[in-house]
Amino acid sequence: MELPSLGLGTMGIDDPDAIGSAIDLGYRHLDTAQIYDNESVVGDGITASGVDREELVVATKLWIDQLDDVRESTEASLDRLGLDSVELLYIHRPKGEYEPSSTLPAMESLREDGLIDAIGVSNFELPDIDRFEEVLGRPPAANQVEYHPLFQPEDRLEHAREHGYPLVSYSPLSGGEVSSVDAVVEVADRHGIAPEQASLAWLLAKGIHPIPKASSRTHQQSNWAALDVELTKEDVDAIDGVEREHELYPE
Ligand SMILES: NC(=O)c1ccc[n+]([C@@H]2O[C@H](COP(=O)([O-])OP(=O)(O)OC[C@H]3O[C@@H](n4cnc5c(N)ncnc54)[C@H](OP(=O)(O)O)[C@@H]3O)[C@@H](O)[C@H]2O)c1
Numbered sequence: 575m576e577l578p579s580l581g582l583g584t585m586g587i588d589d590p591d592a593i594g595s596a597i598d599l600g601y602r603h604l605d606t607a608q609i610y611d612n613e614s615v616v617g618d619g620i621t622a623s624g625v626d627r628e629e630l631v632v633a634t635k636l637w638i639d640q641l642d643d644v645r646e647s648t649e650a651s652l653d654r655l656g657l658d659s660v661e662l663l664y665i666h667r668p669k670g671e672y673e674p675s676s677t678l679p680a681m682e683s684l685r686e687d688g689l690i691d692a693i694g695v696s697n698f699e700l701p702d703i704d705r706f707e708e709v710l711g712r713p714p715a716a717n718q719v720e721y722h723p724l725f726q727p728e729d730r731l732e733h734a735r736e737h738g739y740p741l742v743s744y745s746p747l748s749g750g751e752v753s754s755v756d757a758v759v760e761v762a763d764r765h766g767i768a769p770e771q772a773s774l775a776w777l778l779a780k781g782i783h784p785i786p787k788a789s790s791r792t793h794q795q796s797n798w799a800a801l802d803v804e805l806t807k808e809d810v811d812a813i814d815g816v817e818r819e820h821e822l823y824p825e
Contacts, residue, residue, distance in 0.1 A: 575662065575692050575715045577631060577740045578603040579778055580801055582794070583787035585610045593619020595791045597630075599798050605718075605742075605785045606655075607635035607666055608647070613654035621656060633662035635696060638670025644680035648689055664694040664718060668702045678709045694718060696744075697823075700733055707737075718742035721782060723755050723773055723813050724820040731782065743777050746784035749822050757816050761809045767800075774800035776813045 581603030582596045593604065593616055606616045613634060620630065632655065640647040648663060663681065665672060681693045692715030695706060706714055719730050721743035734741035752758050753769040762772040770786070774797055777784045788794045 575631075575740065577716060577742070577783050579783060580774065580798065581605055581631070581633075581742070581783065581785040583744060583785040584612060584616055585787055586612075587787065587789050588612055588615055589789070590615050590619035590622055592789045592791075592794075594623045596788075596794050597623040597625050599791070599794055601794070601798065602629055603631040603633070603783075603785065605633045605744075607664075608637045608640055608651055609635070609666065613651055614656070617655035617657060627657075631661040632657060633664060633694065634660055635664040635666040638667050638672060641665070641671035641673075641677050644677060645684060645689075648684055652689065659689050659691065661691045662694045662715060663690040663692070664696045664716075665698075667697045668695070668699075674705045674709050678706065682710060692716075694742075697825075700729060703733060703737075713737040713739045716740045716742050716783075718744055718785075720745050720821060720823050721777065722746050722748040723752055723758050723776070723816045724748045724818055725822070726814070726816075731780065735781070741782050743782045743784045745822050746777055746786050747773055748820065751820070755816060755818065757812045761805065761812055764809070765803060765805070767803055768796055771796060771800040771803055772805075772809075772813070775803035775805050776810055778803075779805050779810050 582601045584606045606613050634651050684690045694716040695714040696718040698717055722745055731741050747770050752773040758769045758772050762769045774784050786797045
């Protein structure tokens with residue numbers, strides 16, 4: 575699927591004005607989930623913004639205890655969002671009630687009925703993605719995984735490149751920790767930019783789609799400006815080489 579290069583993560587955002595501010599700045603990919611308990615906030619922000627619905631990619635995620643009746647659960651999400659359909663519906667984790675042979679055909683029928691445009695997966699390992707491809711006969715529309723300077727699951731990036739689907743990076747600012755990563759700070763200093771911008775520019779240079787969460791307009795604007803930053807190969811290699819590891823969301 576055609577995903578905008580940079581999106582907005584919304585976990586923890588509880589004010590529709592923050593969604594409106596991001597849309598106003600140019601963000602067109604909004605990422606929410608049932609478990610964030612803010613689908614109505616995201617929906618209210620979209621409505622108030624007045625943006626053409628067709629311009630947006632709205633993504634939400636089915637939580638692991640919401641896979642028994644996928645249709646009912648998705649309809650409840652659409653209701654909270656105040657939308658007739660979403661562009662991307664993810665399975666949040668391959669856990670709990672997730673059973674590929676029943677969950678995936680149920681999601682496929684939502685797609686056929688126009689409630690969703692595409693099926694994405696999140697926190698999937700390679701065997702989970704292989705199983706997805708076996709059941710639906712195609713790769714997922716996107717895989718959303720933790721990916722940032724302190725956690726770089728390269729196997730997922732390679733698989734996405736080889737199979738031709740976008741890799742979406744969550745926690746692309748290491749949850750706000752990138753300003754304490756030496757290699758990132760050095761790259762940022764070389765370009766006269768913030769470490770957060772360096773982290774996003776690094777992901778963008780690798781063809782990954784980051785979804786930084788930012789509730790303030792100042793942070794949203796600064797992150798958006800990362801789209802204009804061009805890193806050198808040496809910069810990219812330097813952040814690729816960070817050895818300190820901190821996975822924020824281990825299984
Ligand atoms: N699929 C999954 O299992 C999963 C798991 C976790 C997250 N996610 C998604 O990924 C999104 C992003 O991940 P995340 O929220 O964990 O972490 P993140 O985007 O790496 O970091 C967010 C933190 O960085 C701060 N920040 C943002 N821009 C900044 C800037 N320019 N300068 C300084 N600080 C800045 C934010 O503060 P302010 O809010 O104050 O601006 C917030 O505290 C989530 O919102 C969610 O949509 C998905």
